[in-house]
Amino acid sequence: MSAIEKSWYQPKSLLTFLLLPFSILFWVISTLRRLSFKLGLSQSFRAHVPVIVVGNIGIGGNGKTPFVLWLVPYLQSLGIKVAVISRGYGSKAPYYPYLVTRDSAVEEVGDEPFLLASRLDCPIVIGSDRQASCELIKARFNVDVIISDDGLQHYKMHRDIELCIVDSQRRFGNGCLIPAGPLRELPTRLNSVDLVIENGAGAMLSYTLAQSGIYRVVDNKLVQQYPQQGVAVSAIGNPQRFENSLSELGIEIVKTRHFRDHYAYGVDDFTEYNDLALFMTEKDAVKCQAFAKDNWYYLRVDAKPTEALQLSIKHILKQKEIHHGV
Template sequence: MSLLERSWYQKHWYINPLTWLLLPLSVLFWLISNFRKLLFKLAVKKTITSSVPVIVVGNISVGGNGKTPMVIWLCEYYKKRNKKAVVISRGYGGKSVHYPCDVNESSSPSQCGDEPVLIAKRTGFPVIVGPNRVENIKQAVDKYQPDVIISDDGMQHYQMGRHLELCIVDSKRQFGNGLLMPAGPLRETKKRLNSIDLVIENGGSAQFHYILAQSGLYKVKDDCPANFENHKVSGIAVSAIGNPARFEVSLAQANINIIDKKHFRDHHKFTKNDFANDSNINIFMTEKDAVKCKAFAKDNWYYLRVDASPNTNTQKKLERLLKTIT
């Protein structure tokens, strides 16, 4: 975690000189973002609403909050009901030569982003990435005629009309120091939660929450299930995600003895050189990171698959909300 990120989650932010130094920029951020929202409210800028229902799975803070597992859960929900879904995403970290860009499980994460490739691989539904979500939606409707469109992030993309908003909150980090960027981790103030259809905590014990349920360890190289015959094995935990501590706790719960930890910045583009000193040591990583390492993975590299498991309150509320739009 960088010095800036540590300041965001410091208990007493007001004693941190860096936070005070950045506060004027946060005020400027607030002015610009509110002016932009006002332009949409006054219809100076137009919100374009699709004829196909759009569900936004986002958050009001930066960093990994657990949106992708909920996107996958929604895809599985519609798959069980024989409905077609298309997922759209910014494709953060990808650099495609053209947008919108169609993604499938064989697409390159360096071109399309790691999370879109993971979603395509896990769900089998079409995924479209690009910086302009309205254009992504247009391509989704024209090309696939879906029953629903699920936007992975994009809560602050106000040009994109939406029929349902789900905000995912990390139960441990919550909203940090409660300040807007860059003095804090927030993209919008907590007041924004009042207009969101459902706020869901990732972990914790809130009324509406989900847990990440483990569904096995798999080989990065070929996606085959790992077979450790219930023996405790040791290895290095490698991650390039927003909250590596949660992943490492999950590994420990899966009976993995972590002998070392390697943290990279979220969406880091892995290369062979990142593992140059880890010759014969077992490597354990997230599924999101695994899609970026598949091409050069060794036999003893594994990823932990997890699935969103909403509690009863969340599942019932979600089903009621989803029935109103699809």
């Protein structure tokens, strides 16, 4: 994590105030862009089926992916046929839009889309042109709704429901827009979304990340016996939450190693650890499976929403008339 990123979650410092002019410029540009879509000066598109955006107003580490991993099967349990689109940050697909499957190479499609495809039974399409992704889904699949993993600020895309994820621990950092702070939009944006959902216990509309076991990276098998100490390695937005979860399982963390979010691991990144056991997140593990050792493990977590959140989502679906056979 860079010095600038660390400053986002600390009291405002000299660095914060030095960066504020750039944040003001960012606000002016983003406000004008949003206004141009609102006034019809810029063209937006509407998909052939309703779109649910799962996004946030900050940069990374808010827990969108576990929530999408819960939301898709929840909608399917209601009889709703779902597809997911994602920008595919860090992907290197041969062309776009690109259909992600369990047989895709993680290096081509990106860590989060690969994880979604490995855990979900629905079409996953990546590409920065979300309209093209929606059109591919229209041409090849019969679905009732499209979930956009991120894209809250992609105003070119009409959305029917906006779900905004907020990290209950880090909240909005120092409250400043980037680069002085972690926000892409001001907290007032939350007044216009359909649901503000907290990642963490406490709020009525929230979910917790429940530990679902330790798995071996090399073969994705659940293990009952694992080392009680090792190195915690992560390339995620909020590594502290992951490391706390390991400690709760009684694992002594002898060393931590943090890489930037979505970092593309290579075997050379782990040479210094020799025979020490490594513990990582599931998102990290999908990028390391090809060269993993037997004593590398990952912690699987699953979103556990409150009953109030489930009822609120069901109510909004009914309100927006999103159901099977839309």
